[in-house]
Amino acid sequence: MEQLMADLKKQIIEALNLKHLKPENIGDDQPLFGDGLGLDSIDALELIVLLQQNYKVKIENPQDGPTIFHSVKSIAEYIRANQTA
Amino acid sequence: MFISGTSKIRKQAIYHQGTLAFEDTSVSLDDFLTAAYDHLSPEYPKFYKMDRLAKLGFLATEMLLRELPIKQYAPESVSLVLSNAHASLDTDVRYHEAAKTSSSPALFVYTLPNIVSGEICIRHKIKGENTFFVSSSFDAGLHEAYVNQVMQQPSVQACIAGWIDVMDSHHDVFLYLIEKEKRGLALPHTAEELTKLYR
Numbered sequence: 001m002e003q004l005m006a007d008l009k010k011q012i013i014e015a016l017n018l019k020h021l022k023p024e025n026i027g028d029d030q031p032l033f034g035d036g037l038g039l040d041s042i043d044a045l046e047l048i049v050l051l052q053q054n055y056k057v058k059i060e061n062p063q064d065g066p067t068i069f070h071s072v073k074s075i076a077e078y079i080r081a082n083q084t085a
Numbered sequence: 086m087f088i089s090g091t092s093k094i095r096k097q098a099i100y101h102q103g104t105l106a107f108e109d110t111s112v113s114l115d116d117f118l119t120a121a122y123d124h125l126s127p128e129y130p131k132f133y134k135m136d137r138l139a140k141l142g143f144l145a146t147e148m149l150l151r152e153l154p155i156k157q158y159a160p161e162s163v164s165l166v167l168s169n170a171h172a173s174l175d176t177d178v179r180y181h182e183a184a185k186t187s188s189s190p191a192l193f194v195y196t197l198p199n200i201v202s203g204e205i206c207i208r209h210k211i212k213g214e215n216t217f218f219v220s221s222s223f224d225a226g227l228h229e230a231y232v233n234q235v236m237q238q239p240s241v242q243a244c245i246a247g248w249i250d251v252m253d254s255h256h257d258v259f260l261y262l263i264e265k266e267k268r269g270l271a272l273p274h275t276a277e278e279l280t281k282l283y284r
Binding site: 016017018019020038042043045046049053 | 119188189190
C-alpha cells in the first residue's frame with residue numbers, strides 16, 4: 001500500500017503537471033480537491049485516464065468519483081479493491 | 086485614449102516598455118517559459134498546466150501589468166482584444182499526436198485560441214468584452230479601429246490588446262495596455278504608433 005501511494009503521488013504530479021510539488025508535499029490523506037491540493041474538474045478527468053491506463057481500473061459509477069478521488073489513500077484503496085490480478 | 090505600456094516576448098527574451106527584462110536563449114522554449122515564470126515569481130501554480138500560447142500570454146500580461154496595475158478598474162470595465170496567426174495549432178498538433186495513444190483532457194481544453202484570453206481574464210479578474218482575431222500577421226490598422234471602438238463604450242476604461250503567436254519554437258508576443266486616462270508611456274493609439282511599437 002505504501003509503495004502504491006508513493007507511485008500514485010509521482011504519477012499524479014506528472015499527469016497533472018504539478019511541477020511546483022514533490023511527492024513528499026502530498027499527504028496520504030490530504031484532500032486533492034477544494035482547499036486541499038486545489039485540483040479541478042479537468043484534473044478529475046486526467047485522474048480517470050491515469051487509473052485506466054496505469055492500473056486498468058475504471059470508475060463504474062461517476063457518483064463515486066468524489067469518494068474515490070478524495071485523497072491518494074482513497075485512490076490507492078480503490079485500486080487495490082478493483083484491480084484484477 | 087492612450088497606450089500606457091507594452092510588453093514583448095521574442096527569441097526567448099521578454100521586454101517591458103521596450104527594455105530587456107529577462108532572457109534565456111540557452112534552453113528550449115518550454116524551459117524558457119518555466120525559467121521566465123520562476124524569474125517573475127507570480128505564485129500561480131496553474132501556469133504549469135497551461136499550453137505554450139497561454140503561458141506566453143500569461144507571462145506577457147504579468148510583465149505588462151507589473152508597473153501598471155488595473156485593480157482600480159471594475160472587472161467589467163476592462164476588455165481584451167487579442168490576435169495571432171496560428172490560432173491554437175501548436176497545441177492542436179500535440180493533441181492530435183497524443184490522441185493516437187491516449188486521451189488527455191488537460192491538453193484538449195487548450196485546443197482553442199481564445200483559451201489564452203480566459204487564462205488572462207481569470208488571473209487578472211477581467212470580465213469585460215473579449216475578442217480574438219486570427220490573421221496572417223499583426224494588423225495594426227485592425228487593432229487601431231477595433232480597440233478604439235471598444236474603448237469608446239462608456240463602460241470601458243481599459244483594454245489589454247495585441248498579438249500572441251506560437252508554433253513549435255517560433256513565438257512572437259506583443260501586448261499593450263490602452264487606457265482612457267494618461268499613464269505610463271501615454272502614447273496615442275494609432276496604427277502608426279502600434280507599428281513602431283510592434284517592431
